[in-house]
Amino acid sequence: MELIGHSVTGSTNIHADAEYPVRAHVRKARVLLTVECLAFSFQYDALKILLFKGGSNGLNKWSFAQAVVGENESPDDTARCLMRGSTGISTAFLEQLHTSDGIIKLPGERVVSVTYISLMNGFKLDENAGNNLGNKWFHLDKLPKLRNDQREMINCAINHLRYKAALHPLLFELLPDRFTIPQVQNLYDSVYNAQIDKRNFSKRLLSTGLLIKTADKDRSSKKGASYYQLNKDLYNPRSLSLIKLLPNLHTFTGR
């Protein structure tokens, strides 16, 4: 560690005294900056996570989407570009989860990775997009063999997603522009691995005022469920104001 600019003498380290010892000569780290995306989507009534074959692990191992941050890019840019490039669609919601400690990975090179959680709209995905790129969407209960630290990262990301989505209307990013209430409930049931009471869920959902009923119905079921749209005037997945869509908010736990 080297303190920045707190010196009036030109010395780089005015705190190197007996009481608050700081190493006198710290070699400044120049690091290779990468991003890593844990990408989720909702397809076929289930939450999916995106994995790639042939990552830094080895050619036949699965891992997350990763990219090196270019000289003229921000990490956010890189993450968006990575996701677009590897799925063909834009990221609906992107958030930094954590910046890694920067353990030595490549020989002689320190790599610091910014980990993102990324929500991709499964309904905009081309069915075949990415198949030739070696990526695949996995059901969370049907994951391939992964390193333990990768499993942990997935758990961490899911917990984060559940946490955020319990408080904010984040998950609508995973739905098409028009959706039905049973569809929303399937999404929440899938994310929380739960069976939420449909009467109470629909009451909570409608009471947010975020949904606008349309005249059309989804005709894939016998009775047909009404389509709803988001009220764009109110909807903001990043809003700090809290919504409540889940019962027993204080008791939910991880998978």
Add this chain to the structure above:
Amino acid sequence: MELIGHSVTGSTNIHADAEYPVRAHVRKARVLLTVECLAFSFQYDALKILLFKGGSNGLNKWSFAQAVVGENESPDDTARCLMRGSTGISTAFLEQLHTSDGIIKLPGERVVSVTYISLMNGFKLDENAGNNLGNKWFHLDKLPKLRNDQREMINCAINHLRYKAALHPLLFELLPDRFTIPQVQNLYDSVYNAQIDKRNFSKRLLSTGLLIKTADKDRSSKKGASYYQLNKDLYNPRSLSLIKLLPNLHTFTGR
């Protein structure tokens, strides 16, 4: 951006096709990694933020604690070391807020900064510690002249602190080992710039089960307020389970 390891041919960029264009040659960024700490404490019944004179802004300007991440340090290490070195006490709570875009600051050098929010225990602070190091704790309503982006960062950090503390028992880190209920309330009133009803606040506070009453009293008031301690078995400032200490949780807003 350069994708990592998704190539079976050795080329660095298998996605450089017409459909998903990616620049064919991206210069990998080697960046100087720094940390920046927005540190809060609770002193004299008010929330304070730590600023340093003579930061990267210039010798007579105030700014946040900053340090370069050393070769053998993680950013978290650096942040803790920075805070300990500049205040004499350990950080009670540390959390990454954001990793910056890494705009060019120093000539020819790209600097990426990991911003932290840091809670320091004001009751463990040596009254004079740091005075000779050019740091000072400022009341949030009595800040010195700062750059606009620094003001924004402070607002962002306060909003984040309020958000987290409204949901989790984070603020106890700012109190001494033994504290009184009126003291906790002063803390919350200060953080939220509010006057919370003391009867309801004390009910909520005690109903969490986090507090254990001791036999002793603080004798600085006439009647004397009972000292409480945290129930270490239950207390976890990072716990994902939610507590409610504030009224109208869904409506609170920033300063």
Add this chain to the structure above:
DNA sequence: TCAAAAGTGTTTTGTATACACCCATGA
């Protein structure tokens, strides 16, 4: 006509809020 899924309402229970008085003590 029946099976499948959508849609809706009420009762009960619990929790948040608003609000005001008594208590203990040092000065």
Add this chain to the structure above:
DNA sequence: TCATGGGTGTATACAAAACACTTTTGA
């Protein structure tokens, strides 16, 4: 004895939870 700050209780209103039946329609 009185001013100061600590401590408590209750009635009311609101919100959450539990719970079951009716509707629509394609097969």
